[in-house]
Amino acid sequence: MTNLIIRGGTVVNHDHSHPADVLIDGETIVAIGTAIDAPTGAQTIDAGGCYVMPGGIDPHTHLEMPFMGTVTADDFEWGTKAALAGGTTMVVDFCLPDPGQSMLAAYQDWRRKSEKAASDYGFHMAVTSWSKQVFDEMEIVVKTYGINTFKHFMAYKGALMVNDDELYNSFARCAHLGAMPLVHAENGDVVARMQEALLGRGVTGPEGHAYSRPPEVEGEATNRAIMIADMTGAPLYVVHTSCREAHEAIARARAGGKRVYGEPLIQHLLLDAGEYQNKSWNHAAQRVMSPPFRDKSHQDSLWAGLQSGSLQVVATDHCAFTTDQKRLGVGDFRKIPNGTGGLEDRMPLLWTAGVTTGRLTKEEFVAVTSSNIARILNVYPRKGRIAVGSDADVVVWDPSASKTISAKKQMSRIDYNVFEGFSCTGGPAVTLSRGKIAWKDGELRAEKGDGKYVERPPFSPV
Amino acid sequence: MTNLIIRGGTVVNHDHSHPADVLIDGETIVAIGTAIDAPTGAQTIDAGGCYVMPGGIDPHTHLEMPFMGTVTADDFEWGTKAALAGGTTMVVDFCLPDPGQSMLAAYQDWRRKSEKAASDYGFHMAVTSWSKQVFDEMEIVVKTYGINTFKHFMAYKGALMVNDDELYNSFARCAHLGAMPLVHAENGDVVARMQEALLGRGVTGPEGHAYSRPPEVEGEATNRAIMIADMTGAPLYVVHTSCREAHEAIARARAGGKRVYGEPLIQHLLLDAGEYQNKSWNHAAQRVMSPPFRDKSHQDSLWAGLQSGSLQVVATDHCAFTTDQKRLGVGDFRKIPNGTGGLEDRMPLLWTAGVTTGRLTKEEFVAVTSSNIARILNVYPRKGRIAVGSDADVVVWDPSASKTISAKKQMSRIDYNVFEGFSCTGGPAVTLSRGKIAWKDGELRAEKGDGKYVERPPFSPV
Amino acid sequence: MTNLIIRGGTVVNHDHSHPADVLIDGETIVAIGTAIDAPTGAQTIDAGGCYVMPGGIDPHTHLEMPFMGTVTADDFEWGTKAALAGGTTMVVDFCLPDPGQSMLAAYQDWRRKSEKAASDYGFHMAVTSWSKQVFDEMEIVVKTYGINTFKHFMAYKGALMVNDDELYNSFARCAHLGAMPLVHAENGDVVARMQEALLGRGVTGPEGHAYSRPPEVEGEATNRAIMIADMTGAPLYVVHTSCREAHEAIARARAGGKRVYGEPLIQHLLLDAGEYQNKSWNHAAQRVMSPPFRDKSHQDSLWAGLQSGSLQVVATDHCAFTTDQKRLGVGDFRKIPNGTGGLEDRMPLLWTAGVTTGRLTKEEFVAVTSSNIARILNVYPRKGRIAVGSDADVVVWDPSASKTISAKKQMSRIDYNVFEGFSCTGGPAVTLSRGKIAWKDGELRAEKGDGKYVERPPFSPV
Amino acid sequence: MTNLIIRGGTVVNHDHSHPADVLIDGETIVAIGTAIDAPTGAQTIDAGGCYVMPGGIDPHTHLEMPFMGTVTADDFEWGTKAALAGGTTMVVDFCLPDPGQSMLAAYQDWRRKSEKAASDYGFHMAVTSWSKQVFDEMEIVVKTYGINTFKHFMAYKGALMVNDDELYNSFARCAHLGAMPLVHAENGDVVARMQEALLGRGVTGPEGHAYSRPPEVEGEATNRAIMIADMTGAPLYVVHTSCREAHEAIARARAGGKRVYGEPLIQHLLLDAGEYQNKSWNHAAQRVMSPPFRDKSHQDSLWAGLQSGSLQVVATDHCAFTTDQKRLGVGDFRKIPNGTGGLEDRMPLLWTAGVTTGRLTKEEFVAVTSSNIARILNVYPRKGRIAVGSDADVVVWDPSASKTISAKKQMSRIDYNVFEGFSCTGGPAVTLSRGKIAWKDGELRAEKGDGKYVERPPFSPV
Ligand SMILES: [Zn+2]
Ligand SMILES: [Zn+2]
Ligand SMILES: [Zn+2]
Ligand SMILES: [Zn+2]
Ligand SMILES: [Zn+2]
Ligand SMILES: [Zn+2]
Ligand SMILES: [Zn+2]
Ligand SMILES: [Zn+2]
Incomplete structure (x- = not known):
């Protein structure tokens, strides 16, 4: 199992934000805190100035x-x-x-x-x-x-x-x-x-x-x-x-x-x-x-x-x-x-x-x-929250990132983008998908087939 | 043609009320005013203390x-x-x-x-x-x-x-x-x-x-x-x-x-x-x-x-x-x-x-x-207004009349009334239908077949 | 007393319109109808194609x-x-x-x-x-x-x-x-x-x-x-x-x-x-x-x-x-x-x-x-209605009249108009003030002092 | 420092519920999970059938x-x-x-x-x-x-x-x-x-x-x-x-x-x-x-x-x-x-x-x-959440508890209760105040002076 620690960012959840490091073990978030000891060999992601969001x-x-x-x-x-x-x-x-x-x-x-x-x-x-x-x-x-x-x-x-x-x-x-x-x-x-x-x-x-x-x-x-x-x-x-x-x-x-x-x-x-x-x-x-x-x-x-x-x-x-x-x-x-x-x-x-x-x-x-x-959809907090025990689906969000949308540079297979030319401030510096780096420094690292099907349990019937 | 004059009431229309007599010639209202000379032989309805309404x-x-x-x-x-x-x-x-x-x-x-x-x-x-x-x-x-x-x-x-x-x-x-x-x-x-x-x-x-x-x-x-x-x-x-x-x-x-x-x-x-x-x-x-x-x-x-x-x-x-x-x-x-x-x-x-x-x-x-x-319904003011030229469909409304609703006394042919026992204050002293007395002093004078079919012209098409 | 008859227009009130002539005696409307005999010497206003409105x-x-x-x-x-x-x-x-x-x-x-x-x-x-x-x-x-x-x-x-x-x-x-x-x-x-x-x-x-x-x-x-x-x-x-x-x-x-x-x-x-x-x-x-x-x-x-x-x-x-x-x-x-x-x-x-x-x-x-x-304001229908007995405050409205608003041509004593340059379709051909022609053919005939103070009775107190 | 573990309940937060034990060390929640090892000497509260809420x-x-x-x-x-x-x-x-x-x-x-x-x-x-x-x-x-x-x-x-x-x-x-x-x-x-x-x-x-x-x-x-x-x-x-x-x-x-x-x-x-x-x-x-x-x-x-x-x-x-x-x-x-x-x-x-x-x-x-x-009030999640690091202000809520409100039995010093006679279903089995048992089994254990003043930081100024 690989370990990964996100250091120096501000964790943002839907109900609260606070500065904290986030430690990931394999596919899962295992610790959140201000002075986390990372296991030996853990990979570090620097989130200084960034938000760490689900x-x-x-x-x-x-x-x-x-x-x-x-x-x-x-x-x-x-x-x-x-x-x-x-x-x-x-x-x-x-x-x-x-x-x-x-x-x-x-x-x-x-x-x-x-x-x-x-x-x-x-x-x-x-x-x-x-x-x-x-x-x-x-x-x-x-x-x-x-x-x-x-x-x-x-x-x-x-x-x-x-x-x-x-x-x-x-x-x-x-x-x-x-x-x-x-x-x-x-x-x-x-x-x-x-x-x-x-x-x-x-x-x-x-x-x-x-x-x-x-x-x-x-x-x-x-x-x-x-x-x-x-x-x-x-x-x-x-x-x-x-x-x-x-x-x-x-x-x-x-x-x-x-x-x-x-x-x-x-x-x-x-x-x-x-x-x-x-x-x-x-x-x-x-x-x-x-x-x-x-x-x-x-x-x-x-x-x-x-x-x-x-x-x-x-x-x-x-x-x-x-x-x-x-x-x-x-x-x-x-x-x-x-x-x-x-x-x-x-x-x-x-x-x-x-x-x-x-x-x-x-x-x-x-x-x-x-x-x-x-x-x-009844998959919370497995998805949708930075919390211990949640899937390590994490985005390190850089509020100072800037980008102009352009079909030429997009992942989508189509030849245009309805937002062509829009300027964006703020964007993902790193995207983690169940603990794996999927996107970093403007480069896609995720691969075809990395995704898993997520089952969702029913609610209590009425 | 018979003439009929309603004296001493207050004419009430949807936009204004004022004391006035109402003169009817045949089926039509022909004059409204405070000092109307009635033609000889005109029948008089006393509307003192009453409202004269369409x-x-x-x-x-x-x-x-x-x-x-x-x-x-x-x-x-x-x-x-x-x-x-x-x-x-x-x-x-x-x-x-x-x-x-x-x-x-x-x-x-x-x-x-x-x-x-x-x-x-x-x-x-x-x-x-x-x-x-x-x-x-x-x-x-x-x-x-x-x-x-x-x-x-x-x-x-x-x-x-x-x-x-x-x-x-x-x-x-x-x-x-x-x-x-x-x-x-x-x-x-x-x-x-x-x-x-x-x-x-x-x-x-x-x-x-x-x-x-x-x-x-x-x-x-x-x-x-x-x-x-x-x-x-x-x-x-x-x-x-x-x-x-x-x-x-x-x-x-x-x-x-x-x-x-x-x-x-x-x-x-x-x-x-x-x-x-x-x-x-x-x-x-x-x-x-x-x-x-x-x-x-x-x-x-x-x-x-x-x-x-x-x-x-x-x-x-x-x-x-x-x-x-x-x-x-x-x-x-x-x-x-x-x-x-x-x-x-x-x-x-x-x-x-x-x-x-x-x-x-x-x-x-x-x-x-x-x-x-x-x-x-586009029949105004022929219907729906006390006005010269309008059909003489008039109700002389007595605000002091009182009545308790009872199926026993109703015109309807059914054996009950959903308002049975309701007390009403105010009611028709006289109802005129195109100039003819249809209801007066608690008695119905209208007869089967007195009514006429009313054609209604279309509005301007859109 | 002068008589005045407005012929050939469509009388428009707030609740109904119909073609009719309007006869005025002195300051007051005295007849409205489709075949009015005008008194000898009555002045005629041609309202053909126009609306006759309060x-x-x-x-x-x-x-x-x-x-x-x-x-x-x-x-x-x-x-x-x-x-x-x-x-x-x-x-x-x-x-x-x-x-x-x-x-x-x-x-x-x-x-x-x-x-x-x-x-x-x-x-x-x-x-x-x-x-x-x-x-x-x-x-x-x-x-x-x-x-x-x-x-x-x-x-x-x-x-x-x-x-x-x-x-x-x-x-x-x-x-x-x-x-x-x-x-x-x-x-x-x-x-x-x-x-x-x-x-x-x-x-x-x-x-x-x-x-x-x-x-x-x-x-x-x-x-x-x-x-x-x-x-x-x-x-x-x-x-x-x-x-x-x-x-x-x-x-x-x-x-x-x-x-x-x-x-x-x-x-x-x-x-x-x-x-x-x-x-x-x-x-x-x-x-x-x-x-x-x-x-x-x-x-x-x-x-x-x-x-x-x-x-x-x-x-x-x-x-x-x-x-x-x-x-x-x-x-x-x-x-x-x-x-x-x-x-x-x-x-x-x-x-x-x-x-x-x-x-x-x-x-x-x-x-x-x-x-x-x-x-x-409780002055209806003396004001505000084309009706027999009402003050002869009447506007003969020409829906095909056209005008461009300009401070240069206005009555107001100020040197500009906030609507300068607005094009209007429809306007008064004639304005009558208590039976007197106040405005006609683009010319003002009303005079200083022609107006009267209108008293307004109170409503029934609460 | 005393340790306290709440076992067998369902933790209820404002955005999610799940069965979990809650471990408290002194005044603070230190662990939440399904198989927590309690430190030796930790006091256990049985929350079976109960909700564990902030x-x-x-x-x-x-x-x-x-x-x-x-x-x-x-x-x-x-x-x-x-x-x-x-x-x-x-x-x-x-x-x-x-x-x-x-x-x-x-x-x-x-x-x-x-x-x-x-x-x-x-x-x-x-x-x-x-x-x-x-x-x-x-x-x-x-x-x-x-x-x-x-x-x-x-x-x-x-x-x-x-x-x-x-x-x-x-x-x-x-x-x-x-x-x-x-x-x-x-x-x-x-x-x-x-x-x-x-x-x-x-x-x-x-x-x-x-x-x-x-x-x-x-x-x-x-x-x-x-x-x-x-x-x-x-x-x-x-x-x-x-x-x-x-x-x-x-x-x-x-x-x-x-x-x-x-x-x-x-x-x-x-x-x-x-x-x-x-x-x-x-x-x-x-x-x-x-x-x-x-x-x-x-x-x-x-x-x-x-x-x-x-x-x-x-x-x-x-x-x-x-x-x-x-x-x-x-x-x-x-x-x-x-x-x-x-x-x-x-x-x-x-x-x-x-x-x-x-x-x-x-x-x-x-x-x-x-x-x-x-x-x-900007004290979340120190207060208002069952979370690691939060103050151990916890209520073990028994949904089957029942009580009839009565002034005779109330804490308040007044002689009546505006809800006198109301039947309640659901109530606190245990209340913890910063880790100390304040209320349990219908008995108050908190003492005068146990409370602390809570400072609340300002929001970012507008
Ligand atoms: Zn769709
Ligand atoms: Zn769709
Ligand atoms: Zn129906
Ligand atoms: Zn129906
Ligand atoms: Zn003002
Ligand atoms: Zn003002
Ligand atoms: Zn207060
Ligand atoms: Zn207050």
Whole structure:
């Protein structure tokens, strides 16, 4: 077993910071303190002037995912390498059964694809239809596969979308199994009709994508999912909360004592709908995702949610398509593959726009990038905390590091970056993944296959 | 032509009151003033100490309606007689096509049934499915039949319920035609599942009806209908707004500049869910309606909405079933015919609980019982105002009248009254229907067939 | 007596519009109808293609007012001439007792100054301190002088400001007398400290004015005044509601059933805080008023309030100082006389930005420029309605008129206009003041002294 | 040094629970784990079936406080003994300078009185006037005395109350020093006038106390304090948040990204205004405190705030007066000494009403009774967490313990208990205060003087 000691930094957890050294034995943190005797031969990492934080967790990625007739360009290898380069040590990906495919088979497919992962990872399982088989398999997914979260799409009509009756059934099943339902919240019926109307009026470009799914359709669906979860007694996690309307639905529910969580993406915190007006079709199409970027006025609401605790997690929905893939949608915005990247950039961007501006404390930064989602996913404090006994997923964060984001230098396999040219202050000097140095001095040391699958136990059933 | 002069009263309109006499020639108000010379032979009504107000309009009745395997007990004759006895001079009923029936045929059925009406009346047309035929017939309904409102049921799954896609299509059509969509807002999918769950747990009595459709399912559906209307550019009228959640959805929409209207019922303003705990099955079942009565805490919200203008209309949803009819639901609350009465009692009860308590001014009373809905339905000021040129639908309101509500003395053909024993202060001394005395000194003078069908022109299309 | 008939227009009242001619006999409307026989010799005004609306009422002006060591540049003659040129036929000015001066003496001063008025006018009386004398004089003001409104300043510390104890006493007295309290709502203590802090940091220019009184200090004071009024049982009218925070305080109160009214100014609806960043000191200082212009984001809230009814009145706070007067504040923004003009421009600007954009219907335009305030001030329907018996204060509104606002052409005696260069669509073709043509074909015909003082009766005491 | 090991329990921290033993060496926790070797001679506490939680912190007590002409009945000895008997291991008391007294002298007085304390304790310092001396002394209070919180009274006119100008000055000073302002938020001007009015109407009994300070006056003051703090850049802690209005002001501020905290009392969570209608003057007067108990409808809002995180701390405002002392107010409710007890009962009552009902998780229980306030007061994780290195302030909580509250058996020196007869499920089996057994098996072992003063460092200045 190798020993490793991080000296001279300030340990930052979601609820407290203090100067301390951190001693790692193998994959685990074994001591935290101010005068630790390191075992002979222990490797030392100098964290002077740095923060020693739990590695980031990104609970929303789509690696090597078949979607809209193509496959996302970043697989588990390159997606997780991007993650590690940006301080993120665990991702949670969405396991999507094909139409008619059993969840069990889908799980096997995803496990196979994920063997390449360089960082730790877990899965959410998608419920894309309802049947006795689905009902039965959910129990196996929870109890045998260690998956305690089920994803539901309220949009993508004719493909992944489920209706209210199906949501009710699945949420009730989640409540029974001690699992947490997740929703992609947009009203798919309305989106489909508005897409039709726009195309009927001759709007075919990427801007039509944004017009066809305004904040109102997300706010409505969020409000609806919350009600249905409440009726079944299940908690609810709303992925990619992008707008004031959706945030307010969540905040209202929480103010009524309901257990509802919201996840803004780093994209929605920083980018706005003006991108879709770019004269370059490619530029605009590269930014097509659902929900689309919003008017700038929504960003204040999301930031305030992170500050006040009505939103809990910042994710990426990393779902990378190359420009070539995006061009499948020339002439019909409905065919542009939905998705953008962000795994490598989430933490530096959030630090820059959140912490250096005074919006978030460094403890809150840890909360929304790591600890909160670890708690929500029931893997805390194994993940999400610098504590004795925790996995040694650690990022040594240098607040004075600076970097300009550029597709040319990124891990991701795609040919552009939606944050191209953004300047970041603060970034990972070192990333440790279960005690192994995965990233240091601007160089990736993690290797394909270093990652492990993380099982997550269910909550107490309701 | 007969002349009639109302002397010595205070004319109360929604925006102003002042002492004045009112002269009527035939069916029409021809003069209002303080020193009117009445034509020779004019009949005089003494309104000393009384308010002279526009006759009430109840925009929500179900007379002689086939529903849940039976037919409502009050037909157009007795429903409108009850209305006139209570100061209401016009009702608007819901024309419901049978499954597969054309709107045009349904309209003919309703016109036939309504020939018995003793007061004036109009119709809303229900959209219970979507097809090219429905699309086409809506235009005829608006342009030929003078109906500018279409009703949509978001509940009653398997029967009247339409889904979001159908709502979108119909609302868009309404916007195009200058018509107003109406919704019964409850999430029918969720209600159906909760009914199942309750019956599965052995809850079969009337209290199960209330448990299966809590305020949350109404609030959700209201919020959803508002979004869909907004996307199509249509305004929206929400019938029987019964709870804080639904009211808040409406108020939020209005605070965002949307044209949305809400209609609390006199029942929800005064009665609460405690009624369903009554030991008598009959008592509880007589009060079964959708939405059900709510916890008392919701009533303050509804009253405040009427005061502040975020709710506009007080109606009855008069839908009367005898106790015998209600007993169809013994053993399964889903089979209790939904509906209660109220046409005769709405105005005296609202005056008692609203005006004598200081919650509403007398002008606001006129607004919410008559003028607001006349404006919303585009028949103002022909209806809904004491003005020269308006129909002489007038109620001489005696604020000192007192009455105890009793099924024994009511016009309605049913054997009970959900307000049995309520004491009212204030009531109609005289009701005029287009210049004819319909009710005076506690006696009904209106006759079967006195009422006329009122056509309502569309609004400017969007 | 002269007769005058307005032919061929559409009469627009706050609750209904219809094509009709309007016959005027002397100062009064005597007939409205579609086929009116005009008396011989009646003068005809052609209103073809035009709207015939009640003349505007501006309830917030400061004419010939001593303030901050100078006197406003528009006196009652030129202020009311500006009003008439813009379609406004009545103003309500603030009668401000000097320190130690009795209300009765102040009233006499104001009556003397107002003899020059070309349009009708009324007064609000200011309560700037509290004593037995003030308590006693308030009764005379209400009962003898026909003033049913009392103004209170929560800002201008050391000058007009009153504290919470004084507000409570005065509001309670208003409730007793059937009068309505008005407030200028900004926290004067906090403003004074922030002014100090800004000057201490070397901020002396007009932008410091805005920095020292941000929306928060207005929102807070509005919320406080509402609470105090509620405790005394008085209704409340909040002048110059300029921001989301203040509007939300009003909307919250109304949603709780309280009788609270809010008055956005045309300036705050259209102009924003960017004006204070203008490089020209004069330009910025000309726009100094309290509350200051706000970030653009507040404007949506104000417009939505007008649409939904949580705000009721659009006024101007016309308080005109010349550039020379403004320059008293060079070197210390606290000494810039507070105030801007607007009397001539309010209605054309509101029509342009409100009606032609679809935000307000033409009926709502009449409501917020005339009818609502007439009702609030208890002079309706004498003022504020086109009705038989009403004063013939009428504006024939040409929706196709166009005009570019320019100080060079304005009635106001000042040398600039904060709306310089704004294009207006829609404006008054003819303005009638009690039956006399005051403005026609771009020419002013009203004369100094044509206006009359309008007494306003109290409401029923609480 | 003595060693002590707690075996077999489940350690509960605010963010996670897990089964573990806890080893204590002297005053400090030295190990937490599942297979700890205890040093020879270590004393063992069996925590089987129990939760091992950080000792409670009550940040709001008034021990041996001179107030309204008398002195609170519980001094530091008996107040802290009551605390320990109920699982609370630290109290924070309010140091109140007499009029004209320097803060430094007041601090010496309080230190002298607190020498008797049986548990650890700290102070808040009250700012009851403003002067150069106060400005200067605040720095000494923070830097020399280790007090990082300053209390301000917006009520108690003529005594402790400070006005908005003083609040602004003091909050700005707090921001500069890295201290946190606290407010008692009620509008003292309005309360004083309403007291007068009530007495004028002959209302002299304890019910008058409640009538004179309704929720609206608290909501207003809370909203005002938040605005003033925001303007100065200071965070804000609102003590004894008792009603929906105040909670909503806090929640609004937080939703806007402001750092504001709210503290409901266990009394307001469980008791309501009905108590003041009790026929016994003594019963009602014993419950007189400010803010008074509220209508039951407010309790849901407070509970939801604790669940959603918009309220953070549950305290007691322990301020005990005997019935004899209360009787000073016979004939004039203003003279009833304000205050109730609760130190011994806070944690068992909150567990019973919060955790056993499902409103709060056990982790949230720890958060609101201990960890949150430890973080807010900057003594975390020394206090407020079961962690290696933390003070061994530990409560072994037996969820199956049961107890009926009774004045006869309480530690407090007063002759009644406002929770008399309440049944509690869950309570402290053992309380450790810095490693010493303070309470065990229903017996108090702590002794007068065992407590130590806890210094609290300032936050980084703004
Ligand atoms: Zn998605
Ligand atoms: Zn996704
Ligand atoms: Zn219905
Ligand atoms: Zn109905
Ligand atoms: Zn002002
Ligand atoms: Zn003014
Ligand atoms: Zn207090
Ligand atoms: Zn206290």
